[in-house]
Amino acid sequence: MTMRVVFLDRASLKARMRRFAFPAEYIEHSKTAVEEIVARLSGADVAIINKVPMRADTLSRLPQLKMIAVAATGYDVVDLAYCNEHGIAVANIRNYAVHTVPEHAFAMILALRRNLLSYRQDVEAGVWNKSEQFCFLTHDIGDLHGATLGIIGEGAIGQGTAAIGRAFGMQVLFADHPPPKMQDVLFTPLDEVLARSDVISLHCPLLPATRNLIDIQAFRKMKRNALLINTARGGLVDEAALIQALDEGLIAGAGFDVLTVEPPKNGNPLLDVRRPNFILTPHIAWASDGAMQFLADQLVDNIDAWASGKPQHLVTTAA
Template sequence: MTKVVFLDRATIGPSVAIRRPDFPHDWTEYDRTQADQVAERLADADIAITNKAPIRAETLEALPKLKMISVAATGYDVIDVPACTKRGIIVSNVRGYAVNTVPEHTFALIFALQRNIVGYRQDVIDGEWQKAGQFCFFNHSIRDLYGTRLGIVGSGVIGQAVGQIGRALGMDVIFAAHKGQPTFGSLYTSWNTVLETSDIITLHTPLKPDTRNLISTAEFAQMKRRPIIINTSRGGLVDEAALVGALDRGEVRGAGFDVLTREPPVADNPLLTILNRPNVIVTPHVAWASEEAMQVVWEQTVWHVEQFHAGTPKNVLN
């Protein structure tokens, strides 16, 4: 009988109905799995389901029975896909589920920073409104989105959905060409122009070797309009220490991040030192996690398992 092992059930919200595959199988489920537990827990598995539990080349050497990995996410940097290909292991990932939830979270961060919601909320908590002596006060700047330029890095379905919302709000939406690319199609604006002219820059691109630290000290120095920086895509796209320096120097007005280089963050993450600033918002990798989106994630994840078992694998990465 096919053995299916789900390594990290706790990464899918408790409201999600975990439907199991519709073929006879042996099911094992763990709330969490550390990297050093993966090989042991998958020792007899034919199919692995994982969200963030890593499956690397050295682990695969100890898993001769493994035939398929269903990733309960779009990002698959936790899987050594080339090593899986070498061993004939199919890897499938979830696609298209986040077309509403991530863009909505992106704009939640944009609105909060553009209108200084965090700062004004804290002022009310601290009694500043009560001391003002009039119906309002002006401790923080408030800016409209209408007429501002939104620079989007990444033109996939999520980037396009973000652009659609931006246009509906009257923003000038542009998509960045690849960094260092001298020529590009009509959809794109040069990388340097996006950095130099955008009022808000938001990232929606995968983390790969050529996108790690895509934005760092040199890029921040190019940002003439002091933009807000948003990252709801992958930690590591922005150099976090360089971001703190850019905030300190006033090269950017604010930062809204849902993803960090290491998750959960370690104590020396530079962003943890500035969380009390009103122009910095960090949320715990929840942009993807609306109840509706999480249910779609699971339905796709288990469907991939079923399709593989039926001999018709879908959304294959290798």
């Protein structure tokens, strides 16, 4: 029996997709608007999505759909309750960004901790040319060795970030949270992590309990020399509170790879922040060439495993 597999937002994945291990009619769409989902998935057994929302009102019009393969780790775009109730299997990607996201986080950390953007601006403005000595020291430069790295989210990416931090000689703290928790991890109360950390890096999923986890009260608990790094989800941080924290000097700087709404077609306050202690990148921390190919390969593996009756990486009870 040939199954129909439809990738709704293929342009989000810059990698080669290998053939499936079962007879398949495979269809790709570069991108898909919400109003196009039902027509494009008509008769489909498997939907592949990255950021295309699959809500109950859409899913209810797709009675033949049996599986949703998410081309990402985060699956908040899928109505899991509906999928569980109606027997639609949902699988996500595991451990594909364990190197690329931590490396991106540390690129931001190093740039901010050593004030590289400020120094680059000064060089471009001709400050070095006018210096009376071989260098000029107009901005503080902080080492990572001996500093404290607070991590919220102890999954594979959080653990990868911790490994790099330890290699720099940093003390690593993992913030405590409700279950489920990673085994064999020593947890520290969140308020203590906020108060003690020189760098705080977010690596947790966006859930009702974590939305706006970092609000103005959290910023007020942080060190004035602290950096906040978010390569996870935009909704984890109250963006207005972040701007206030930067304006009032509650923290020393921030590096973000995510926004609450992506792409920010209607604008976003963080797009207007023009200061050397804030870095904003367009959700690319995950997107190294190696990570994307790993993702594409596992995406096919997930679908093949489900089709063979041995599903893997499910986030639903349906198989």
